[in-house]
Amino acid sequence: MIYPHSQIWTPQTIADIHSRAQGQYRLSGFRPLRDLPTFDELVFLASGLTRFPLEGYKEKCKTETTLGFRTASTPLVLETPIYVGASSALENRVRLELARGSSLANSAISLEGKVNRDERKLARRMIYEVPVRKGASRLVSSLKADAIQLNLELGTTLDALHSLIRDLRRRGAVKVPIFVSCPGARVEDEVKAAVGVGADGLVLQGLKTSTITRPEGLLDYCRVPIIAGIPRAREALRERRVLGEVSLISATGTRNGADASKALALGADAVRIDEAALIALGYYNSSNEIAEEGRPNRKIEPGTGIRVAKFINSMTMEIALLARSLGKGDVHSLEYEDLSALTLEASLMSGVRLAGE
Amino acid sequence: MTKRLAGNVPKALSAPVSQGYSIDARKLTTRLLNASIKSGVSKGRHITILNPDARHNLAVGIVKRCSLSFAGSVGYYCCAFCDGISATIEGNSGWGLGDNLMSGSIVIREDAGASVGASMRGGQILVWGNAGARAGISMKGGTLVIAGNSGFLTGFMMQRGRIIVMGGVGDAAGDSMYEGIVYVGGEIGSLGVDAKTESATRSEEVELRAFLKALKFRDDILPRRFRKIVSAKRLYQYDSLEPLERERLVI
């Protein structure tokens, strides 16, 4: 007799342990009692008799997004609240196409690791990601980035962060926005620290449960889900009296325009897409591939980047459609009060009232 | 009202009427007033409504041929959902005058409020004064003539029919039109989404002038030429990106 799967001893868990026994580290996410809420569990309260919806064709919905204007004299200006992120683990040709896509959509790309000249040329706007380490500021100067993102690592001290920012500004990077990436663990601490050292924006991450193959990756599991993180970050910004000044970017879990709209409504000023851009590009073909941290050996033809642009366009249209149905003429007018929650977990995590309350 | 047309408004808004009688609106609730009008209509006599006092919903839902006049101003939705009426209004009107008119004629001496002729399907409305915003919104047929100026969103989402404005139109004129034509004698504030202008052809101009002359517009005070606002028809098919959205993608 074959027994149905145990909740905790699934074939994946068993395979993980086999791998470890062979000396290869693997951990395939975890299995809480209920699936973690995604943005799907939040819905919008469209106009009725209390607000007028805007007409589809006629009434424009503004999507222009300006980030990092707290101290930067040339803030980052995008035509859509969505931009692309690319990790250093991706092959060069993939990063080139992502850059191309971000430019065609009049947006930006955030590049981690070594950036070559082709990538810089193809990217209309580029955010350069540097780790908070000694000598990081030297990396930045030759590149003419449009914004800089400082990636916190475990053990980053406030001093190191502070001196890096000071260094960067002294070296002439004072004109462009400096973002700090917040892992999304102790959200309030991270936000307040970043604000305290003078960050122009925060790139907030959230819980990811994909398979990891290095023990360090375990930290990805030690964060709060993004629907809890964004409202908490927003409150922390409000307490520091910089809400509306320091840009908040949501960097996890956005799969479509509905997700992006909800991130904006919860308090984000922009949304960064990583996996979604790769899927639109055709780099990943199934959810198997995303969960496994391998690199599918897939050929990406030059010019494919336009798919990313089209995808961003579809997302932007979805956001505008939802915003108009709420009577808003600007996607940045989407607000907390426009939302309702469908499940208790989503309600308690995000603070959004449950439908019916 | 545009200066040119001052003094052109005829003394009598319509031809002399057959023997009729009057009803004093002050003495009646709207419900009773409309009931009296409807029963009077079935007797085939002209009815003059005295002291309409800008009340709402007067003479709505009349589907018999009849002849009415209002000796004063009317409120919202005057003569809405009618078929075959011939009405004159000596004062101003509120929103929605002649809403969903099927056939017949409505003439108003002063200004008409927003949404005059909303969704009208046939017949004719003539405004000797100015019209408010959204004149002829969602129009499906018939003719709307405005001697003065018309407000913003004139002809918004118009499907068929003609709007003829002697004066100017406000912003977003002809926005999201399907078909139909807005003729404008004066200034166009701005064009709406998917609207474009064309020149009227010679025969169109001739026909327009003849039509307007029959409505008692003097030849010498009509605009020298009319511009046409029509749909640019780029929103017809959804599979192509909408113009607003296409602009975003730089290919």
Added chain:
Amino acid sequence: MIVSDEVSRREGWTNEVFQDLQVKADLGRYRIRGFSTFQRIAHFDDIIFIPRYISGKGVELRPADVSTETVLGTRYARNAISISTPVYITGMSYGALSRSAKTALAKGAAKVGTATCTGDGGMLTEERKYSTTMIYQVNASRYGVTPQDMISGDAVEVVVGQGAKPATGGLLMGQKVSAIIAKKRELPPGIDQRSPTRHPDWLGPDDLGIFIEMLREVTDWRVPVQVKIPACRVKDDVKLAAKAGADGIVIDGMQAGTGASSEVVLDHSGIPTLPGIVLAREALEELGLLKKVYLVASGGIRNGIDAAKAIALGADAVAIGQAAIIALNCNRELPGITDFVREVGVPAGYCTKCHTGKCPVGITTQDPRLEKRLAIDEAAVRVASLLSSMTLEMKLITCALGKRNVHDLTVDDLSALNVEASMMAKVPMVGNGGTLLKSAGRGK
């Protein structure tokens, strides 16, 4: 190779999401489809009736003893509508639906003595001819609206919006804007038609009050005027509509269906039917208008038990759309006649292609070759059978609860099986309670 689907599903990166992204990377715009939301939401299955098996009365009731007569519209109208069962067929446009479909619905409803409703496309002569009670819909587009048709109706419905796609207008793709439809709607044939989101002649609740009065004057105050509201800010909207003078309010939840909508609004806008009904009821209670203004619930009602639960939660009647269409033959393979996979690319039971006009069973199409596949009189019998089965189910549950009238069902007859349903429907959980959620108490 171990399948990692489970992990991705938990994070939301399912195979559906993959397909969605790749389609959008081709299309460059949002997607459009028919049917209703695929979100998993607390619905009627999450609350149950708790019959009394042992009653003090000692009289055993039978379904035949139960009354389902329903009268709607006693607030202002001279002639309220009277239907034999509290389920009627909701408004669906001629255009989205074929003429045969609308005719079959009218005939089917008449067979059991209940009402139908026109839709966003005007009235068909067949509808008025065959329907015993016809509600005339007035929506933002005003396609096909004439005073004579309105006057011939037994009620008027002013549509503020629909639950499937709140605050966006109707959508009819070019392939369904045939010459006939185009003529009726006064549009160029083949155009991708989008109805306006706002009415052309009223904007806010104060104007709505004048507008409703105008409709009453047109119809000589004879017939009820109901206002259809998509479930979003329910309490505010219901109160405003009631104050504007509505005889009745239709509350349409997010599970409602449509012939075509952008997918993003279908899945992510509006609140579910369960809390929609309860909030509407509370709004009327707070105004002292409960039972004076009638309440119709719609959005995902599939059978008589769903209908009974909606009534117990406070509705006076329910309206069905998708269920009626399915009774007509939606998503049913007809051997020798249809081939869903070949015609619409998916097997029967999975089709959501109403917007394409390729409906293999002739319901949501304007193609005469497809429409022929819907035999009107047989379809009418199917609709009548569905309605009768729903009425029987309502009678069964009502008498099991020891009551003689379906309108006597109340919230006290209900319990919830999970927390969301308990909080949304405001009925207690089954069991002894003792949880921190004391707020999930009994409704009045």
